[in-house]
């Protein structure tokens with residue numbers, strides 16, 4: 598996951614270290630009168646070891662430019678890349694570095710904080726469900742083929758393993774074969790599914806799924822829907838109707854990490870049009886860049902909840918910003 602970006606970040610870190618180390622030079626000369634007096638030798642040593650380097654703008658300008666290029670080349674949205682750069686510039690400029698203190702440690706911690714700042718806090722779905730009236734109704738939306746249906750199945754499996762009862766509403770009544778696809782997933786996972794005929798009104802299906810869940814004291818309703826683009830008026834109106842009738846507690850926008858900046862732009866448009874409370878990015882396993890994962894929460898102001906990491910039911914991980922950043926900044930592939 599995000600291997601290309603990880604590799605490039607290593608190089609940028611090395612660039613920072615090299616520049617700061619060489620540009621800062623040696624500590625200033627010892628005052629001559631002290632140097633001549635052998636009795637003062639002890640005191641002078643202390644002065645040297647206590648001396649600090651001050652990191653200046655010119656030490657970091659070039660590696661910061663390199664970092665910005667790396668971020669942009671890896672699909673990080675421009676405003677987000679700029680925010681990261683500004684954060685590090687502010688943090689490092691004028692920073693005092695003691696003789697003997699490693700440049701790498703300072704740079705790493707600054708880069709780490711800058712990334713954490715834009716990644717947000719993630720979304721604890723299990724915690725949310727525990728503190729919420731039942732059933733918790735979760736509506737999944739997004740464009741075609743990004744992995745909504747697979748994500749519904751994965752999250753169903755994840756929630757079942759976390760001890761919750763789950764019902765799936767087969768709200769994609771539009772695409773041929775969609776009902777069968779979700780039906781197969783639900784059966785394999787032993788999850789109850791509510792479905793109507795192909796072509797039926799998805800609002801009616803999802804309303805039934807909610808009613809069923811109420812009657813049977815189910816914890817969570819997962820509502821799959823047909824893919825749609827935000828500029829297709831009819832389909833967006835249909836989504837609006839689903840929202841009014843089903844009254845979801847959470848709207849989850851699903852897109853694929855590999856779509857990079859397109860995913861970020863689409864998420865922004867969906868958020869504006871129908872709202873979104875959280876985001877799932879699928880196919881992170883196929884994404885060497887990581888730009889969408891880094892940019893999406895900051896751009897739309899909604900947390901990233903899960904990353905999809907493969908085609909199996911267990912290939913989904915709750916988005917943990919600290920873990921992602923540690924992973925990105927570690928040397929291990």
Ligand SMILES: Nc1nc2c(ncn2[C@@H]2O[C@H](COP(=O)(O)OP(=O)(O)O)[C@@H](O)[C@H]2O)c(=O)[nH]1
Pocket residue numbers: 740741742743744745746747748824879880881882883904905906907908912
């Ligand atoms: N590699 C990979 N493939 C995924 C992931 N999530 C979904 N897919 C695949 O993407 C394709 C489309 O998924 P689907 O759930 O039908 O998308 P939908 O049209 O949005 O419902 C399927 O072949 C899935 O197996 C993921 O996290 N990683």
Ligand SMILES: [Mg+2]
Pocket residue numbers: 745746747769775822823824
């Ligand atoms: Mg689907």
